[in-house]
Amino acid sequence: MQEKGTISVHSENIFPIIKKFLYSDHDVFLRELVANAVDATQKLKQLASLGEYDGEVSKLRIQITINEKLKTLTISDQGLGMTAEEIKEYINQVAFSGATAFVEKYKDKGQQQQLIGFFGLGFYSAFMVADRVDIITKSYQKDAESVHWTCDGSTAFELRKAVKKEVGTDIVLHLNADSEEFLQKHKIKEILNRYCKFLPVEIEFDGEVINNTQPIWIKSPSELKEEDYLKFYKELYPFSPDPLFWIHLNVDYPFNLTGVLYFPQVTQKLEHSSNKIQLYAKQVFITEEVKDIVPPFLMLLHGVIDSPDIPLNVSRSYLQADSNVKKINTYITKKVADKLDELFKKDRKSYEEKWPSIELFVKYGMLTEDKFYEKAKDFVLFKTVDSEYFTLSEYPERVKEKQTDSEQHTIILYANNVDKQDLYIQACKRRGFDVLLFDGQLDSHFLETLERKLDKVRFKSVDAEPVDKLIGKSEQQASLLDEKEQNKLQDIYKQAIRDATVVWSVVPMASDELPVVITVPEFVKRLHAMAQLQPNAGMPPMLQLQAAINANHPLAKKLLSIGEESEQLALARKAYQLALLSQNMLNGAALTEFIKEAATTIV
Numbered sequence: 001m002q003e004k005g006t007i008s009v010h011s012e013n014i015f016p017i018i019k020k021f022l023y024s025d026h027d028v029f030l031r032e033l034v035a036n037a038v039d040a041t042q043k044l045k046q047l048a049s050l051g052e053y054d055g056e057v058s059k060l061r062i063q064i065t066i067n068e069k070l071k072t073l074t075i076s077d078q079g080l081g082m083t084a085e086e087i088k089e090y091i092n093q094v095a096f097s098g099a100t101a102f103v104e105k106y107k108d109k110g111q112q113q114q115l116i117g118f119f120g121l122g123f124y125s126a127f128m129v130a131d132r133v134d135i136i137t138k139s140y141q142k143d144a145e146s147v148h149w150t151c152d153g154s155t156a157f158e159l160r161k162a163v164k165k166e167v168g169t170d171i172v173l174h175l176n177a178d179s180e181e182f183l184q185k186h187k188i189k190e191i192l193n194r195y196c197k198f199l200p201v202e203i204e205f206d207g208e209v210i211n212n213t214q215p216i217w218i219k220s221p222s223e224l225k226e227e228d229y230l231k232f233y234k235e236l237y238p239f240s241p242d243p244l245f246w247i248h249l250n251v252d253y254p255f256n257l258t259g260v261l262y263f264p265q266v267t268q269k270l271e272h273s274s275n276k277i278q279l280y281a282k283q284v285f286i287t288e289e290v291k292d293i294v295p296p297f298l299m300l301l302h303g304v305i306d307s308p309d310i311p312l313n314v315s316r317s318y319l320q321a322d323s324n325v326k327k328i329n330t331y332i333t334k335k336v337a338d339k340l341d342e343l344f345k346k347d348r349k350s351y352e353e354k355w356p357s358i359e360l361f362v363k364y365g366m367l368t369e370d371k372f373y374e375k376a377k378d379f380v381l382f383k384t385v386d387s388e389y390f391t392l393s394e395y396p397e398r399v400k401e402k403q404t405d406s407e408q409h410t411i412i413l414y415a416n417n418v419d420k421q422d423l424y425i426q427a428c429k430r431r432g433f434d435v436l437l438f439d440g441q442l443d444s445h446f447l448e449t450l451e452r453k454l455d456k457v458r459f460k461s462v463d464a465e466p467v468d469k470l471i472g473k474s475e476q477q478a479s480l481l482d483e484k485e486q487n488k489l490q491d492i493y494k495q496a497i498r499d500a501t502v503v504w505s506v507v508p509m510a511s512d513e514l515p516v517v518i519t520v521p522e523f524v525k526r527l528h529a530m531a532q533l534q535p536n537a538g539m540p541p542m543l544q545l546q547a548a549i550n551a552n553h554p555l556a557k558k559l560l561s562i563g564e565e566s567e568q569l570a571l572a573r574k575a576y577q578l579a580l581l582s583q584n585m586l587n588g589a590a591l592t593e594f595i596k597e598a599a600t601t602i603v
């Protein structure tokens with residue numbers, strides 16, 4: 001038998017186009033060829049189980065070999081092989097027409113780069129790295145003759161008899177001059193490790209089996225122990241600390257999905273994690289770019305998702321709209337929420353201990369996915385400055401009595417820095433108020449969302465106003481100064497400070513409060529926090545200072561009674577500096593002056 005022919009393609013020469021498209025990610029050729037070898041092996045096993053093949057199938061392997069002298073890379077399988085007719089049908093026709101369709105579909109769309117690594121390029125991706133490809137194959141079918149197909153990357157092929165005794169297929173790539181890197185063992189090892197680490201058929205390279213054919217996600221959770229999950233995590237991310245907990249995903253209707261998702265110890269910053277979720281299709285690694293496949297908050301998780309039902313040969317914008325992808329999202333979101341709910345209900349103490357590591361994740365989820373919010377509102381926690389934890393329904397009940405304003409809003413007080421706001425926190429505690437700690441990156445967004453969702457609840461920073469005004473009750477402290485005195489007092493401070501950006505007021509406070517209290521209005525605080533989350537959003541608004549003079553502090557009367565103006569102004573300055581100091585706002589020359597002055601008072 002000897003036959004020559006022309007591969008039927010519409011495009012004159014398709015290979016240069018494929019090469020150009022895939023220039024930046026050549027490595028996928030090996031994944032494609034090994035995946036074909038796995039398919040061929042699995043098919044033979046299936047045929048054997050159906051009684052259509054009676055050879056031995058228990059030890060079928062795939063072997064990858066390099067021949068440096070001949071500059072070849074060979075992928076050999078012991079799968080079902082192909083007859084000459086099948087080669088003509090599957091390789092010459094189907095494969096190349098598939099490639100033509102691919103090129104036709106995407107040539108004008110400018111999204112080739114995005115598709116790389118997603119589109120199953122199949123057998124012809126071999127031509128990205130090879131000048132010539134040989135297929136030497138023998139079909140499992142009785143009396144099938146072995147055949148040798150060869151093609152040099154033009155549309156011409158040759159098909160002739162071969163001498164091959166065992167059933168299976170060898171794909172021999174004669175590497176082109178630009179691709180000699182694939183003759184290096186470490187390069188091939190690296191690619192196999194990336195794409196083929198969990199393939200279901202043993203793959204031998206350089207004398208060793210490189211894959212784990214039974215990764216835990218394909219097993220039933222009942223067969224697995226905690227150690228198995230931890231061991232697998234290490235296999236995926238060798239340099240990472242142990243995860244907190246995990247969920248095993250396993251569905252086969254209405255879509256197919258397996259996987260294990262781990263909760264890492266998420267820190268207080270939404271940073272780009274280098275341990276990403278890996279996406280597989282039937283144990284073949286596809287990508288770590290799961291951006292359009294799982295909701296952003298779930299990308300903080302680690303682990304593996306394996307689904308043949310995620311369409312990988314479509315553009316990314318289409319992916320998000322795909323109904324399977326939507327269902328998969330909903331499913332994973334629900335599973336994750338259920339797991340957190342279970343942990344919370346089963347052992348609240350241990351859940352509270354883990355809270356700092358899952359807080360950001362839960363809040364991010366609540367902010368971005370309504371469905372997650374609905375579930376998470378039962379297990380999201382508030383932490384007080386004294387490290388006590390309360391749920392969203394418990395906390396307003398706890399503070400309602402003392403912290404309800406005249407309009408029946410429950411005012412929830414918070415600090416974002418326990419050390420820096422200690423003075424304000426202590427003032428609140430003296431009034432019997434409770435203070436939460438909101439020091440996370442997303443907290444300002446989170447408060448706003450809660451205010452929208454919860455009925456009659458408002459959040460206020462402990463330093464948003466003088467303590468007695470925080471709750472906004474109608475009854476106020478009585479002032480020890482009349483209006484004239486209040487105006488005079490304000491004038492003394494204005495003259496002493498001479499800063500037009502400061503907004504002054506005189507407020508009757510308790511006599512044990514400071515003579516001057518600096519506050520930052522709640523809305524300004526939030527604008528700042530938001531601006532910090534969006535570094536490119538331009539300058540944050542000016543931090544306008546509000547200075548409240550305590551009408552009831554003994555200093556007020558004293559200032560009014562001092563005749564000597566310079567003494568009066570010096571005292572007012574000192575009181576203002578103390579207020580700045582309590583807000584960590586005294587710095588530079590003003591701080592130096594204050595310290596020097598204070599030093600003279602201790603000798």
Ligand SMILES: Nc1ncnc2c1ncn2[C@@H]1O[C@H](COP(=O)(O)OP(=O)(O)OP(=O)(O)O)[C@@H](O)[C@H]1O
Nearest residue numbers: 036037040081082090091095120121122123124169
């Ligand atoms: N090693 C092999 N052993 C047996 N048949 C093979 C082998 N490699 C390829 N084939 C046959 O050639 C066909 C075309 O292969 P190709 O890789 O181009 O596409 P595919 O595997 O069907 O799809 P995909 O584009 O997703 O890879 C396969 O469907 C299979 O029938």
